[in-house]
Amino acid sequence: MQETLSSEQSIELVRLWRRRQTLSAAEMGEMYRMVGDALRSCNPPELRVLGEGRQELVAQFIYVKVLRLDADPDEADDAARSEAASHSAPSSAFALCAYFRRYLIDCTRASAFRRKLSIGDQITESQLEAHVGAADNAQDELAEHGLSAPSVHAAARAFIAGLPEPERILLCEGFGREAAGGLSGVAARHAIASYHYRAGRLGLVHKREGLPADYARTTLGQWISQTLGIAIEAGNMGAILQVFKILGAEASYA
Structure with missing residues (x-):
């Protein structure tokens, strides 16, 4: 009672x-x-x-x-x-x-979606490596959705170039790499206000109670589902993680 x-x-x-x-x-x-x-x-x-x-x-x-x-x-x-x-x-x-x-x-x-997506405070290279698996599976995962690695690389470059500057900095310095101090450290170095809200809206962090449909409404989720044509659901996590790895690589070069 x-x-x-x-x-x-x-x-x-x-x-x-x-x-x-x-x-x-x-x-x-x-x-x-x-x-x-x-x-x-x-x-x-x-x-x-x-x-x-x-x-x-x-x-x-x-x-x-x-x-x-x-x-x-x-x-x-x-x-x-x-x-x-x-x-x-x-x-x-x-x-x-x-x-x-x-x-x-x-x-x-x-909880199962969060574990597969590996989003807590920040997506890191080690997390992506642990979940993506062998590189020879990458083409198969993407091909199931009519995609190839070169096409996703090109789409990732266009996505990054189209972001507002604060979000682009958060993505390029905090996505797929072990940024010093995490996203808060990136925000402090570049004086980015409301960084946690920006990161959540972008899709770099995911709320504890957030469902796949919630992630699909983030900027990253919309890019994955609408531009790349991969539905945000547990069955597509292999392809989504391959996309994340490619995005992380492009973000490190931007």
């Missing part, structure tokens, strides 16, 4: 939830404590499946889904208006637990 919220807490939770993009630091702390207390005894089975610490998963849920601290401001404003219009703010511990479980289910569904 999950913890309960008093009538006053329920009212305060709804109030804070509906304006969660404009909360003060004190209000964020209050909401964090309130949600954390309400979920203290919420233990859905997905917690065991994910195999991570419960406290860490609760913190990630509050950060991503409750406070939405990683959201793009425009997207966050749209989401806030949509929730306010539908009166969907949870007002009980039971509703919060159900929302938390949906988040965990999304994380569970995405």
Whole structure:
């Protein structure tokens, strides 16, 4: 049985939830404590499946889904208006637990895709080598989609040349190589603002709960699916990783 919220807490939770993009630091702390207390005894089975610490998963849920601290401001404003219009703010511990479980289910569904895609903070050359396998399979993987290595190399050069400068720097210095300090180091050296959001939009990082369909909406995902014609799905990971390796090679020359 999950913890309960008093009538006053329920009212305060709804109030804070509906304006969660404009909360003060004190209000964020209050909401964090309130949600954390309400979920203290919420233990859905997905917690065991994910195999991570419960406290860490609760913190990630509050950060991503409750406070939405990683959201793009425009997207966050749209989401806030949509929730306010539908009166969907949870007002009980039971509703919060159900929302938390949906988040965990999304994380569970995405875990196999994340492992195959090898995206955490940064795609590195060692990760690509470990997953791509023998070079003599490359042509076969690409040929299944009507592609060849030379055609993908040419497409990769055009893709890189068409990126805005901040994204091009992040890709060329942080994709497929062991960049000093990772993407944050690249951003610091070139004074790139909002680098994590840019990297996520580009497709260099992938959210824990992100599904293949989410990755397909990134700039890299759209290039792979629309320009190269490879659907972003688990069955095509061999070809996608071959594309990543070629892109990494071209990025190192750009």
